[in-house]
Each structure stands twice: as structure tokens, then as C-alpha cells.
Amino acid sequence: MTSLKEMFQLSDRGAKDLKKGILACTLTNLSLILSVAVTVQIFIEVLKPLSGGEISWSRMWLLLAAGALSAVINFLCCKNDYRKTYVSCYTAAEDSRIRIAELVRKFPMSVFNDKDLTELTTNMMGDCASIEHSMSHIVPPLMANGISCTLICICIMLFDWRMGLSIFCTLPLSFLIILGSRKVQEKASRKQVDAKLKASEEEQEYLDGIKIIKSCHLDGEKYSSLNHALKALKQESIRMELGTSVFISVAQFVLQAGIGITVFVGVHLLTGGSITILPLLLSLVIVCRLYGPILTILTLLPMLFHTLVSTQRMRELASIPIMEGKADVPIENYEISFEDVSFAYNKEPVLENVTVKIPEGKITALVGPSGSGKSTMSRLIARFWDVNSGKITVGGVDVKTLDPEYLMGYMSFVFQDVILFNDTILNNIRIGNMDATDEQVIAAAKAACCDEFVQKLPDGYNTMLGENGSTLSGGERQRISIARALLKDAPIILLDEATASLDPENEVLIQEAISRLITGKTVLVIAHRLRTIVDADQIIVLENGHVAECGSHNELVERPGTYRKLYEIQTKSQKWAV
């Protein structure tokens, strides 16, 4: 049987806390039985005159004192229950969210090809919230009610098995209705969860693309697809609620038929002289009191089924193999070598039998038509993906054997699409080296030619950038990313030259920043304008995932080939991009 830990994807601490929560909730339920027992005793005492006896007031006072004590015990149990279930469930949800964030960090990039960000966000926020809810409001009361009802059931059976049977005879059927409808309920839940995901995706796309939507007059079209997704979500939610509540209502109806059966059997036994009025009245009190928790179980079970759909996705996420490797292998030099490397994202090969060396401390440029595999080569060096065959080594060590985070410690990436966080400029640059002092961060910013535009911002380096720094220009963003790389001071630099046309001033500043960044490093630059790489130590020309040519600029322009053709075209037109 799946353990609670596995079922809800909990940490060790979370599983332990959940068990404590269940125990605390059971104690609260049992403490309620105490007050019911005292009430029953008072009831017996009050009814004594009916059978010719007399009320014993000393016993009555004692029972009232016991009633007060049971109220105090109940209060203490509730307090303990609150602490154990509510406080610990939020801690467990926090653990789950942190664990997913850590997992995501270690996933191979192929996972992000298959899953989009909305799905992962839903996993991290929505599914964790479902687990949070079930750990506080579903699992502990469900288990505790189950335990206390079973105990009461045993006691009643021992007290009078005939009355016991009449109280519980409808129970199996009502549970069968709920359990038997599980598949239908799960299907409805899954459809609702999918509709929720679709609606989140549409919302995200709508908000992300609001500028394009407005400029291209797509308001109606895009709005209608969002509207459609939201309507579908409404329908699936109603369908799910309706499906669930029909089964719950039928099960509750069947259970409550037990009250009539108990009255019928009790009166029959009373008139037959098999029992006296007192056990009959007691049975009626118990049946009314006990059906409350059982009705709660019948309502909570479908909610649990709904949560299990969310946890199923968390389990799937947790079962994705993460990229592992050693983090203690010293890398002696920074020569990068591709040895007969072949790679495909899906089925279509992107790189085939690539064998090249990127020498240490030199500048190697990668050129080739768009889609020839240049970015793929640099991603493979950083182990964003693993090669399908052959190997890539850094300083003679196969990158496949290295922990990706350890490997990244040796590399700096300067991408075209710079990701900026909703934080200050200072902290956005500090991402390159979290231990850097403010002075070091500012020095890197100055070296990357950021100072001049940062000084114009209202709070200088402490200016908040807003979501993804949308207020900065492409050139400014790129300079921030160079400042990060300067601060990191990694020995290997993987550079993707900007394709977007930059104004001459920005271009000069970026070139200046880049020359400071790459001095003395092993550099692989993906070049889109050949004139920027004429001085590179080595140029690799890629064509359809194959190395077509390799050499210095002078060597390559001298022989007839792809590079010479590209160079001639580019020198004729300054505007082209490869």
C-alpha cells in the first residue's frame, strides 16, 4: 500500500508531522466522546424517575464536574490539534515547494521542452496548495473520524449487537457508493485540472503578448480563446462539483436511512420485551451523534480523490531522472573537445559526428547559417543536454560525468535573451557572484560599461528593474549580463553575439565590455557578423550539424568554401545576418 509520504510527496519531516496531526485529531475526537459519555450518564440520571428511581444529586454534581473537565480536555486537545495540523501542514507545503524548486534546477533541459512553464508553476503553487489543504482539512479529520468511529462501533456492538447492527447496517452501502464512484470522480477532477492548466496558459499568453495583441489588433481573437478557456474551466468545475455532490448526497441519504432502521428495530425489540427504554434511547442519541463524523468522512473522501489527482502529477515530476555527476573532479585546463559528437533534441539529428577542439585561452568563433547547430554546441558544453553519442570533454574530463552546477561554476554565459529579475540593478549583477561586495559589483558594472546608463536611473544601482527589466534597452540588458559574467570571472566564456541591430554607440560599448570579459579566457563565440570575429584565433563553420570548415579568418577566406562565400556576401551588404 502506498504510504502517506509517497502519496502526498512529503519530506520525512512532512510525513512525521502528518502522522502527528492525525494522532492529534484522533485525540480531539476521542475527547468529544468523553463529553458524549458524560452527557449519556447525565441522561441516565435524569431518566431514573421514569423507572421508579431517584436522581442522585451528589452523582449529578460529580457528572457536571466531569462535564466541565471534559470541556477543558477537549479545549486542550483542539489547541494541540490546531498546532499539529495547521502549523505543520504549512511547513510541509513549504518543504514541498522548495523540493520542487530544487528538482527543477537539476532537471535536464529536455524536460522544459516537454513541459511548459505554466505546468511547472501549477505544480509548484497549485498542487502544493492542494496538498496543503488536504494535510490540514482532509487527511487528519478523515483518519481521525475513521479511527474514532471504528472504536465507537466496537463499543456499541459489545453493548447490544442488535442495536449496533441496525445503526451500522447502511454504512457499507454508503461507502461502496463513494468508493465505487472514485473513477468517475477522478476523471472529472482530471478534466477540471486540465481545464485549469489550459486557462492559466491562456492567461499567461494573453498577458505576455499584450503588446503584440494590441499592435496587431488581435484583441478579439486572443480574447476569445482566453474566454473560451475560462468558460471550459467553469463548465468542468461545475461538472466536477455536480458529479461529486450527487454521489455524496446519495451516500448520505443511504446512511441516514439507518436512523429509521434503528428506530424500527429498537421499537420492535422494545415491544417484544428484548430491551428496555433506556438502551433504546441511548442508541438513538448515539446514532444521531455518530452519523455526524461518518457524514464528514463521506464528504471528505471525494475531496481526497480530487487531491490525489494533483499529487499524481507531483509524483510524476519527482520521478523524472535528474542530471547527476561528480563535483570533486579537478579540472586542470580549459581546453574543450568535441569527440565524434552526435545529438538530436527529438528524432531529427542536429549535430552529426562533430569533432573539434576549442583551445584553452583562445577565441573560437562559431559561424554558420541559422539552425546549423551553433547554439546547440554551446548548450552541450554546459551540459544543458547530454550528447547522444561521442563525448565532450573540458580539460580532458567528460562533462557527462560532472555535476551540471559544478560544471557551470567554470563557465559564464552571455546570452542574447538576458533574463533580469524583479530586483535592484545591484542584485541583478550580483547573481554572477553572490559573495561579491557592493564595491566589486559596481566595479564589474563599470567595466561592462553599465555605469553611464545606471547613473541616469532615479536610484542608481538601487533602482528596481521591474518584471524582466522591461524598461531597459537591448544593449543595456546585454551589458548587465556582461557585468554578471565579469563578476563571476569564470575561465570559460560562452558568448552569443547579439543579432538584434544595436545603435553604433551601444555596439561600441558592448564590444568594449566584451573585450574586457574575454581577456585571457577560453572563449566560444557564436558570431552573426563576421567582421567582429576576423581576429578570432579559430573559426568553426557549421553546416547542417556538420563541421564544414575550420581555421583562421585568413586561412578560410583564401580557400573556396562556405566561409568565403558568407564573407563576400557580408562585406557587400553590411546589414545581413547569417
Ligand code: ADP
Ligand atoms: P543555430 O544556433 O545555429 O541557429 P540551433 O542550435 O539553435 O541553431 O538549432 C539547431 C536545430 O535544433 C534547429 O533546427 C532548431 O530548430 C533545433 N532546436 C533548437 N533548440 C531546440 C529545442 N529546445 N528543442 C527542439 N529543437 C531545437
